Amino acid sequence: MSIKQLKADLKLGQQPKLTWLPAPLRVFILDKRGAVGSLMLLFIVMVSLFAPVLAPHDPYRRSGASHEPPSSEHLLGTTRMGKDVFSQLLYGGRTSLTVGFVASILSTFIAILVGVTSGYMGGKVDEALTFLTNVMLVIPGLPLIIVLASFFDGGASPTVIGLVFAITGWAWMARVLRTQTMTIRTKEFVTAAELMGENRLKIILVQIFPNMLSLTVGGFVLGTIYAILAEAGLEFIGIGDPSAVTWGTMLHWGESNQALQMGAWWEIFPEAIAIMWTGAALVMINFSVDQITNPALGAKKGVNKINKFLNSRGIASYE
Amino acid sequence: MNSPLINADEKQKSASKQYQKQAILEVKDLSIHYIGANDITQAVKKVSFSIHPGEVLGLAGESGCGKSTIAFAIARLTSLPGLISDGEILFKGDDVLRYSEKQLRCYRWACTSLVFQSAMDSLNPVISIKEQICDTILAHKKVSLAEAVIRARELMMMVDLDPDRLDEFPHQFSGGMRQRIGIALAMALEPELIIMDEPTTALDVVVQRDIIEKIFELKEKLGFAVLFISHDLSMMAEFADRIGVMKDGVLLEIANSAEVWDKPKHAYTKQLGEAFLTLDAATGEKLTPISDEERLATPLLELKGVHKTFKTKKGWFGVKNFNALNDVSFKLRKGRALALVGESGSGKSTCARILSRVYKPSAGVLNYKGVCSSKLQSKQAVSDYQKAVQMIFQDPFSSLNPTLTIGYHLRRPLELHHEFENEQALQAKIYSLLKQVELLPVEEMAARYPHELSGGQRQRVAIARVLAIQPDIILADEPTSMLDVSLRTGVLDLLQKLKEEENIAFLYITHDMATARYFAEETAILYRGNIVEWGDSQTVANNPQHPYTQLLLDSVPDPKRPIAQRIKEGKNPLREIWDPLGKGCVYSQQCSGVFGECSHMDAPIIEVGKNHFIRQFEYL
Numbered sequence: 001m002s003i004k005q006l007k008a009d010l011k012l013g014q015q016p017k018l019t020w021l022p023a024p025l026r027v028f029i030l031d032k033r034g035a036v037g038s039l040m041l042l043f044i045v046m047v048s049l050f051a052p053v054l055a056p057h058d059p060y061r062r063s064g065a066s067h068e069p070p071s072s073e074h075l076l077g078t079t080r081m082g083k084d085v086f087s088q089l090l091y092g093g094r095t096s097l098t099v100g101f102v103a104s105i106l107s108t109f110i111a112i113l114v115g116v117t118s119g120y121m122g123g124k125v126d127e128a129l130t131f132l133t134n135v136m137l138v139i140p141g142l143p144l145i146i147v148l149a150s151f152f153d154g155g156a157s158p159t160v161i162g163l164v165f166a167i168t169g170w171a172w173m174a175r176v177l178r179t180q181t182m183t184i185r186t187k188e189f190v191t192a193a194e195l196m197g198e199n200r201l202k203i204i205l206v207q208i209f210p211n212m213l214s215l216t217v218g219g220f221v222l223g224t225i226y227a228i229l230a231e232a233g234l235e236f237i238g239i240g241d242p243s244a245v246t247w248g249t250m251l252h253w254g255e256s257n258q259a260l261q262m263g264a265w266w267e268i269f270p271e272a273i274a275i276m277w278t279g280a281a282l283v284m285i286n287f288s289v290d291q292i293t294n295p296a297l298g299a300k301k302g303v304n305k306i307n308k309f310l311n312s313r314g315i316a317s318y319e
Numbered sequence: 320m321n322s323p324l325i326n327a328d329e330k331q332k333s334a335s336k337q338y339q340k341q342a343i344l345e346v347k348d349l350s351i352h353y354i355g356a357n358d359i360t361q362a363v364k365k366v367s368f369s370i371h372p373g374e375v376l377g378l379a380g381e382s383g384c385g386k387s388t389i390a391f392a393i394a395r396l397t398s399l400p401g402l403i404s405d406g407e408i409l410f411k412g413d414d415v416l417r418y419s420e421k422q423l424r425c426y427r428w429a430c431t432s433l434v435f436q437s438a439m440d441s442l443n444p445v446i447s448i449k450e451q452i453c454d455t456i457l458a459h460k461k462v463s464l465a466e467a468v469i470r471a472r473e474l475m476m477m478v479d480l481d482p483d484r485l486d487e488f489p490h491q492f493s494g495g496m497r498q499r500i501g502i503a504l505a506m507a508l509e510p511e512l513i514i515m516d517e518p519t520t521a522l523d524v525v526v527q528r529d530i531i532e533k534i535f536e537l538k539e540k541l542g543f544a545v546l547f548i549s550h551d552l553s554m555m556a557e558f559a560d561r562i563g564v565m566k567d568g569v570l571l572e573i574a575n576s577a578e579v580w581d582k583p584k585h586a587y588t589k590q591l592g593e594a595f596l597t598l599d600a601a602t603g604e605k606l607t608p609i610s611d612e613e614r615l616a617t618p619l620l621e622l623k624g625v626h627k628t629f630k631t632k633k634g635w636f637g638v639k640n641f642n643a644l645n646d647v648s649f650k651l652r653k654g655r656a657l658a659l660v661g662e663s664g665s666g667k668s669t670c671a672r673i674l675s676r677v678y679k680p681s682a683g684v685l686n687y688k689g690v691c692s693s694k695l696q697s698k699q700a701v702s703d704y705q706k707a708v709q710m711i712f713q714d715p716f717s718s719l720n721p722t723l724t725i726g727y728h729l730r731r732p733l734e735l736h737h738e739f740e741n742e743q744a745l746q747a748k749i750y751s752l753l754k755q756v757e758l759l760p761v762e763e764m765a766a767r768y769p770h771e772l773s774g775g776q777r778q779r780v781a782i783a784r785v786l787a788i789q790p791d792i793i794l795a796d797e798p799t800s801m802l803d804v805s806l807r808t809g810v811l812d813l814l815q816k817l818k819e820e821e822n823i824a825f826l827y828i829t830h831d832m833a834t835a836r837y838f839a840e841e842t843a844i845l846y847r848g849n850i851v852e853w854g855d856s857q858t859v860a861n862n863p864q865h866p867y868t869q870l871l872l873d874s875v876p877d878p879k880r881p882i883a884q885r886i887k888e889g890k891n892p893l894r895e896i897w898d899p900l901g902k903g904c905v906y907s908q909q910c911s912g913v914f915g916e917c918s919h920m921d922a923p924i925i926e927v928g929k930n931h932f933i934r935q936f937e938y939l
Contacts, residue, residue, distance in 0.1 A: 003361075003404060007358070007359050188717045188718035189717065192784065193731070195675055195709060195710055196784075197705045197706070197735050198731060202731075210722040306354070314417060316418060316419065318398070318399060
């Protein structure tokens, strides 16, 4: 077997696709998991976005009899209260996804602000911000919401839940970004920029931050998964506002109406699958982001073909 | 097959008379490929050589030539994306490439072991030396722990380390000592071949001398063979029996070391040998001597009696002072370079940081154009000073931001310190800067990212970035030490051109006396925070007066003095006394320290010749 043959087997040297894209984005799109994850996420976001157009019924009102099985009239059947499950699923997605993304965007933003500032400034500023971070780390988010929920009539609304996650969830990421900033700050290109008289904001935003972009994106994706799951979990146990339509409250009603025991699986499964779907999409995106951050993960590709090549030459193969 | 290889075979035949015994390792037609994202590239092309018992075979070449790849292949440490694609590696007749995992475990370390470049990384920081050595022994030999400890003590003594320090951890040893531990570890199982991958590259010149002499002594005593990999041809010529020269994966020639150094067959070997500035070759013929008027004129930048003390923590509350610089004075003149020569930890970089105002001096003054600049207040004054004094860093891989284009790196300093009528004028200036540092074609270079450039090209970008500001003074912190030898003179010549044409003053920080002599008009030798000798570079190099300078110059590898001869002459006695890593003040070796406050700080300065000064030393 020749090197040429191996090269063909490993599918190397083919014209690279999508060369007009910047390199990290290209890796992301060409990675199968990243592409599938993005498509899955795009699908669920679009469906939720166009809920007013797609939903056949008003999710808040009765539109049929109690626990009607799926039919052409009600694609996913009705709840015990006679509300259309399909419409609820679409509208619920709007709230759940919005809460997840907004909470994650907010907490990432705070994390960048606190982490990068304390890592770059050092000294007293760093001590104060690290103290704040440590305090936030020991405040548990979930119990805090349970306590807060008792202050609101009719449970905590999705907005409140999202805000609490944003405020309690940034501390870990701030620590990671602080450490990373401290590492990059000692690099000579930062010293060079400082000696040049570059202003601090430009050093932080242009010189330091782009070097940890993939780390930040990874943290943001994980944060979103956490926020969506935690919100659904809280509402499922009844902490949230029961009159809101979200995937979590749908699960809550399904469970308290004993839908499964009554044989009405359609009141539980759709929102459960939707949550899993979103989680899976985001996890796959995260895998792909990992690949960009750490190219060594891709080195083991095609090891079987390489071993075949080695065996044909009588050289011991890789494990 | 090309002719050099045939020559190499002939050489081997003549050499084999010298080594009657069977070759211990034979590499035959070894090819190694790397699997990249788009292509499979060949890193080693049909390389053949053999190593005989008790022989030192040097493998020389620049970065990326495949020398380390071969070393790893011999130990079968090649891992993906590396791929040994063809050939044989015969260890006493057995093909290593066909060993199973189990056979490999017996072969590795017991038959061939490795010493790596960075002993810091190859020793585990959280495990004591004793455990690391004993683990190695116990993994291969059925002996009791007590026996293994005895062996470990024996090994420590072999490399001149105190066996009672076995229980200590790697960070408690200096760089040179860690490399000795690395060698002890490699000898633990008495292998017949030790592969050394640039074992002295990260070390200072005096320590390097220590290590190679130790390796040579041990080799003579124990009779193992050494495959010594290095980019330093002059050191290899002094140390190795035979040298192989590699370029782009091809073994160009392999012959007795004297032959390779004196009568190289291949044009590239010749080029490599010439690129290496030895002390004798670098006579500084491109430099013009400094006139007396220049000496009397107000210097551009001047340090006067500068001290720098760092406070380090000692215990929970205690503070210990560490004197990094002690009464340092020097002058930088327009269009001239001052070389600051010293080993790591001598305070070279602290000097540069004080000049660039990153650190404030603890005592003494910093004069810029005759005006004291250590306490600049106004924003304008700080900005003016920044504009005047710029720095080039040692590591071109860390001094450019990987996320920004070359164009941006040059654009910012221009925007910050100069005004341009419009975008086109700015763009034109960027291109002219790239042209000045010979990075062509300019449009393409400006659009590239740092990872698309070689080390030498990156250093040129770093120089262009500094030029963009149009400084009066450039502080160059070992600008060539991370570059391949063939690129070094190119970068130095570029700096030389700037020095003459733009009348820039340079502070050239280096550990290499030869390049100091090549590039700088004046040299100052820094030893543990003190300038011990200074004067015109030629005078200092030809007629060193201070024992430390003499030691430094004596330690520089010299192919004309083979190592066997040096060992016969005996160790340089100065080495015992002038230890750059010693604790305390300069005289601590001779001082019992029981007299309270140290009074050694203000040793008088003596003029030993015209413009040639040394700090007095007491021990003689």
